[in-house]
Amino acid sequence: MVNIIRSIRFTIVFAVILGIFYPLAVLGIGQWFFPWQANGSLVTFHHHKVGSMLIAQAVNQPGLFQPRPSAVQYNADGSGGSNLGPTNPALLKEIQQNIQKIEKQNPNIPIQEIPTSMVESSASGLDPDITLRDAQLQISRIAQVTGLSKNWLEQLIKKDTIHPTFGIWGVPMLNVMQLNLAIEKKLQNSKE
Amino acid sequence: MTVEGILQILLVLILMFLFGIPLGRYIYTIFSLQHSRMDRLFMPVERFLYRLIGVDSSVSMDWKAYLRALMLVNFVMLLFAYLIFRLQGRLPLNPDKIPGMSPALAFNTAASFITNTNWQNYAGETSMSYLGQMLGITFLQFTSAATGLVAAIAFVRAIVRSKTDNLGNFWVDIIRAHTRLLLPMSFLLACVLVALGVPETLQGAAIVHTLSGDVQVIARGPVASLEAIKQLGTNGGGFFNANSAHPFEDPTALTCVLEILAMGVTATGLIWTLGLFLKNRKQAIVLYVFLTAILMLGTFIIYGNEAAGNPLVHQAFGIHGPNMEGKEVRFGIPLTSLFTAATTAYTTGAVNAMHDSLMPISGLVPLLFMMFNVIFGGKGVGLLNILMFLIITVFLSGLMVGRTPEIFGKKIEAREVKLATVAMLVHPFVILVPTAIAIATQVGRASILNPGLHGFTEVLYAFTSAAANNGSAFAGLNGNTEFYNLVLGVVMLLGRYISILAMFAIAGSMILKPIIPASEGTLRTDTFSFGGVFVAVFVIVGALTFFPFLAIGPIGEQLQMMHTVSHIVH
Numbered sequence: 001m002v003n004i005i006r007s008i009r010f011t012i013v014f015a016v017i018l019g020i021f022y023p024l025a026v027l028g029i030g031q032w033f034f035p036w037q038a039n040g041s042l043v044t045f046h047h048h049k050v051g052s053m054l055i056a057q058a059v060n061q062p063g064l065f066q067p068r069p070s071a072v073q074y075n076a077d078g079s080g081g082s083n084l085g086p087t088n089p090a091l092l093k094e095i096q097q098n099i100q101k102i103e104k105q106n107p108n109i110p111i112q113e114i115p116t117s118m119v120e121s122s123a124s125g126l127d128p129d130i131t132l133r134d135a136q137l138q139i140s141r142i143a144q145v146t147g148l149s150k151n152w153l154e155q156l157i158k159k160d161t162i163h164p165t166f167g168i169w170g171v172p173m174l175n176v177m178q179l180n181l182a183i184e185k186k187l188q189n190s191k192e
Numbered sequence: 193m194t195v196e197g198i199l200q201i202l203l204v205l206i207l208m209f210l211f212g213i214p215l216g217r218y219i220y221t222i223f224s225l226q227h228s229r230m231d232r233l234f235m236p237v238e239r240f241l242y243r244l245i246g247v248d249s250s251v252s253m254d255w256k257a258y259l260r261a262l263m264l265v266n267f268v269m270l271l272f273a274y275l276i277f278r279l280q281g282r283l284p285l286n287p288d289k290i291p292g293m294s295p296a297l298a299f300n301t302a303a304s305f306i307t308n309t310n311w312q313n314y315a316g317e318t319s320m321s322y323l324g325q326m327l328g329i330t331f332l333q334f335t336s337a338a339t340g341l342v343a344a345i346a347f348v349r350a351i352v353r354s355k356t357d358n359l360g361n362f363w364v365d366i367i368r369a370h371t372r373l374l375l376p377m378s379f380l381l382a383c384v385l386v387a388l389g390v391p392e393t394l395q396g397a398a399i400v401h402t403l404s405g406d407v408q409v410i411a412r413g414p415v416a417s418l419e420a421i422k423q424l425g426t427n428g429g430g431f432f433n434a435n436s437a438h439p440f441e442d443p444t445a446l447t448c449v450l451e452i453l454a455m456g457v458t459a460t461g462l463i464w465t466l467g468l469f470l471k472n473r474k475q476a477i478v479l480y481v482f483l484t485a486i487l488m489l490g491t492f493i494i495y496g497n498e499a500a501g502n503p504l505v506h507q508a509f510g511i512h513g514p515n516m517e518g519k520e521v522r523f524g525i526p527l528t529s530l531f532t533a534a535t536t537a538y539t540t541g542a543v544n545a546m547h548d549s550l551m552p553i554s555g556l557v558p559l560l561f562m563m564f565n566v567i568f569g570g571k572g573v574g575l576l577n578i579l580m581f582l583i584i585t586v587f588l589s590g591l592m593v594g595r596t597p598e599i600f601g602k603k604i605e606a607r608e609v610k611l612a613t614v615a616m617l618v619h620p621f622v623i624l625v626p627t628a629i630a631i632a633t634q635v636g637r638a639s640i641l642n643p644g645l646h647g648f649t650e651v652l653y654a655f656t657s658a659a660a661n662n663g664s665a666f667a668g669l670n671g672n673t674e675f676y677n678l679v680l681g682v683v684m685l686l687g688r689y690i691s692i693l694a695m696f697a698i699a700g701s702m703i704l705k706p707i708i709p710a711s712e713g714t715l716r717t718d719t720f721s722f723g724g725v726f727v728a729v730f731v732i733v734g735a736l737t738f739f740p741f742l743a744i745g746p747i748g749e750q751l752q753m754m755h756t757v758s759h760i761v762h
Contacts, residue, residue, distance in 0.1 A: 002246075006363070007265040009245045011272050014370070018334045019327035022375065023392075023417040026382040030392035030416060040391045040398050040412040040440065049400040052410055054389055054439035060404040068521070076410040077317050077397060079434035081518040081546035083668035085646035086502050087753050091517060091549075095505055116501060116513035122520055123437030123546045129521040164524075169200050170445030171524040180403055 053177050056126045063145040064180045065138055069098050072125035081123045095119050106141045129173040156182055193496055197526035201491055204452055211457050216464025222372045223345045234371050247363040254357040255700030258346055261362040266306055274302040276328040286321035287396030296677035303681040305332035307688035308340055310429030310541050310663035313671040317411035317432050330418045337425030338369040340572030343692055348469045350699035351600050354707045382420035389443035390416040415440055423454035426570040428541025428663040436544040437520050448523045452531055455540040459568040462575045475718040482723045486567050487537050490557040495529035497551040503757045518546030536561035539570035541663025548666040552750040562660035563738045564730055576695050583612040585729045589715055601707040608698050615694040620737040622659045622683045627652050635675040641668030649745035659687035
């Protein structure tokens, strides 16, 4: 009996410490020192919140970089992958559809040059990054649609490449939101 | 595989030992109850907590008293979490208006988190309120880790003490596990994670108007505080459905490295702690060498298979490259492979890639690691499993050379061997029987996503993960049905508590035995040849028990795949 009461007291005391005080302490530090990160790395354009640096979103304009395919249609309130197994015929069908989409948008790309990351769905459905090769393959289309020079876009890719941490961990890659914001800003400046 | 890739993996493992060994020494000072400089900081807090909870820290407990307290408080916390999940819809801190869970799902979730499994039949962003994430999930992620930890410590005390029945005081141990270890480490890691991009907010989902003019609802919340203990406590239950693949849980390659380190560092440290308790560091080193070798082997098998890519895709479309289905670009294949191997070795169950979409032989590695359940293993229980297999190994070797088996100077007799065998056999039993039932019934098969042998593997993986208290999934399987909620819930409870009960019963008789000084005739357990026999024992036990199921699952799928590819060529 003593142990039951002690167990209940332990549960209440530790639920409050671990389930309320601890998250609130992290919240305090986070909101005070790193408010941008703590609130989801949201980015503003034209005084509107347009998305998060860390979360992919559906891109419908051909003049912007496309993120990786998403099994959840970029639903940032319902993340997930396709969970299709490697031998599932549905996987091959999905990849085929993605290849056709890429070919339609970028008519001159030889199929064998398409990287797998460009046509296979990400794990979260919200992968904010693409590989260098993926970005390079999209340059001609974006240049054609927007009128921006290929040279400028190549420089943009070079400048915005995210390199592996400490030169060791990860792969060179590009954040789609960062690229697209740069394009939008450039287009806006050239209009003015 | 590239040299850089291999280097990425090796560097993380080196860091694991650089952090793990000092941590093991620190854990030793916490639980050997030596006086330390930290006492001045922690003692007042702990005394205050003893008073709040009503703990008399001078009481010592035998194995029954210790076990009774452990089981009781676990049961109370299970009920508490069940109520939170059922009632979350009507409780505060629910900005996104998430309803309460159904009874079956609430039971499954409470059982999952109290057992340190963290199997999730719910999607965090749509089915768990902020209060549920904090008071239900984060809370249990601490206490279940601490429970495993103190169970292991109590067992180790039984080995090194003699002619007493005092295993220590459960309440003192579990409180110290929080104040001195889990809470400070988690707080530190959580703050680092926020700095690197993991959100920590109580504002509801962000609603944005995208560059394409659509509306996007971006789920967020108190993620960093949960993420830190999720990894450090070898829990693995994510804030979001996509777990550590979600950019808000694991935003960069650096956070990926930190999360891998966080899930392995305590398990690595605990083996050193064991060495210090035994006053035999070589024992720890022998275990390190063999376990690390197996972890690396598994990692490289995954790395090789994933980097080579899916041959069916190459065949059909002529595109080349790694298997990126269900993977994120920012981690790269090497870190993804290490994470996948580590999460099942340390029985965390966090995933940063969708295991369902791994190549067949890559998917075999996490399955095998969970079936072995001793490759470092989860918080505390991993060490318990290692000790259980050491007892079995000593017994078998004793039979082979005709000596009375003894371990760490204590005789192993019929009682201990019987109990260790129970602890060992529970694991395959609660995996294979439910898998067979699920496959034989319509309700079991209806949840399968992928056709053919892969679908079988989804079911096998689910029960293996539940029994190993891992929590990772071949997530195509729809677990949120009454059948899977209930059966998986029960499997998790049996997988956790039967082996803890058996191990405590062993501890109870071990602690009474005198320590026999080592002599010429002693079978040493701290040699590399003994380490080799130890590995052989758990591999053979694992292989014999599980091989038929693995043959139908991932091995069969691999063979089918190779057959299809060679057919198209000819």
